[in-house]
Amino acid sequence: MVSTDFSYRLWRHDGTPGELIPLLQSAQEHFGYIPRRAIRYISEVTKTPESKIYGVITFYSQFRLQPMGKNVIRLCTGTACHVANSGVLLDTLQDELGVEVGGTTEDGVFTLFSVACIGCCSLAPVMMVNDDTQGKLTPARTRKIVRKIRRQTLASERQAQATSDAETAPAAD
């Protein structure tokens, strides 16, 4: 299987046409978004102007120029979910998180996206939180799920913080 690792891909690039999008995809996988320096690297190896790369990035909805939150929520707004009232869920999520679609919460815990159909129409309305699909949502259930994940994320962060503190000062338990 061909490695999708970003630096490997950059290194082995041999001028094959059509490699720009796969390179951007592996950059995004590596960094979580496409930073300025990745655009510079890609421009150098593919001999493509940065302006053109920027044009490709902004054309496709998959690519991000900003870092994302620790959890990514993708609310389905496809036809079946729309008929099942996903619009209310979008309002609920925007209200609960305090961000618009495409935005990241101030604490960096969530990024909210809407997507057109994730193909789980019989479970509508659905959202994907990272790789988990949650189906048959209501506003109340949606809030519960989001709050639970926020608690878990913050708790694990605190724990990681505590561990690193404990390492530096073992007596201060």
Next chain:
Amino acid sequence: MRKILVGMSTCGMSAGAKDTYAKLESLLPEDSPHELTITGCIGMCFREPLVEIREGGTRTIYGDVDPKRAEEIFEKHIQGGREIPEYVIYKVEDDKPVGGQELAFLAGQERIVLRNCGLINPESIEDYEDRGGYQATRKAIEEMAPEQIIEEMKTSGLRGRGGAGFPTGLKWSFAAGYSGEAKYVVCNADEGDPGAFMDRSVLEGDPHAVLEGMIICARAIGGTHGYIYCRAEYPLAIHRLQLAIEAARERGYLGRNIMGTDFDFDISIKQGAGAFVCGEETALFASIEGERGMPRIRPPFPAESGVFGQPTNNNNVETYANVPWIINNGGQAYRSYGTEKSPGTKVFALAGKIAKGGLAEVPMGMTIEEILFGIGGGIKDGREFKAVQMGGPSGGCIPAELKHTPVDFENIPKTGAIMGSGGMVVMDDTTCMVDMARFFLTFTQEESCGKCTFCRIGTLRMLEILERITRGEGQPGDVEALTELGGRIKEASLCGLGQTAPNPVLSTIRYYMDEFKAHIEDHSCPAGNCPALVDFIIDPQKCTGCSICAKNCPVDAISGTLKHPFVIDTEACVQCGKCITSCSFDAIFKTGKKVAAR
């Protein structure tokens, strides 16, 4: 020995199939004589997760198998050999359906494209070969001349399943007629229509069938390399395709000197990066080349100049999946299904307000009613059937009166909708048609690549008018403006996206003028959907009197005593919807104004 199969496609997994699989795996001792494996989607999404127990010629399929139920099935059926009839949704003995609660769902189907979905482990090439896989490739390479393959495809009458319905054999003959440094075979797996998921199920459930179709096509037209352009939103499909390609290479079905001949052909996957317009073939080619996915003018047609300016043949997933069956059984056999001008079968994705949502493959020419009520079990919660949307953002709504329309390439376009890739989204009496028109236009407006002025700006103007109407600010002349703009956009756009973008609006105007009138003239939404035109009401049965809604209401329109049901003053309410989204008990709902007055 019993074989246990867990349905592990995206729909199954989101319903919890992973937990079910893990449970069965933990229960099964290492030295167990029984075999646990995975399979693709059988189409009954509404009963996922599914578990099948196979013993000899008997297949017993259980529905709604959560870990608890899995444990029971393990004890009673897998170990004890006793079936649990109340959980059986489908039972087959020697390829004949014999019973189960959902017998009607599968009994009315003819499965050609889905012939292996739900039967084999999609990650195993041996399973595919056991079901006759790659025999068509062998036949096409060893026994047939390229012209014969194309002739057989023409005889079958197969028409492109991506939506336009162009005869596949004819398309192949065009591509065969051009030569270049390379010749490409492209598979469009950029299934972008919201509400359609049949290609995903085929890729996840039977990836080799698609590869085989592409190999046979390459043999017929002289193709040198294949690309599968798949949505990045389908990670599982990409994973299984990757495994399938590697296995096919190892077996010598792909690569150099295929089956000992001088025929070389290989396939690579290109991941789409999220652009609906890339479903249009010339935009898809641009995207494969690493450019912005914008369509270009035809001619030259792809058969002459496609990917990297070379001759190219492009078909979608379902079309390729039909090919091995046609080569094995002959074009005449394929013709025996469906209608004269639309032969064969078609896979439909049933979704929306339907009782049994899932995938169904039926012969062309079945009526809408037979598909929705015979197979799909009618409307959810026993509500009234209002319309079915076909063709996604390029299609239109077909009203309930036309439910006797046969579903094929001749009759569906007459209704103003299109066959499309096969999504059927069902709507009941609570769906507002004006809002549906607005919804589809929001989608196409966002996805317009911006190349053609009418598509870029025209759709935005139409959307603004529709938004105004759903807010209750419609004006006389709005419908006429929409109709005129729609006509212009269709005429003046280069690709399929723009040429069809106004369809959902125009077809709703055609059939649901009364709803447009109600919104514009009476400022009311008959379906009780558009927030600005309805009343918000608290269900006293569900309300616990927690007062959260009252605290969130920006105009203090909600009042009540703690621990008693609250009430909304509909006169003061500004319909912002804050109360609905803040309620922890889902106690607040919208209702049409007339209902409230009663």
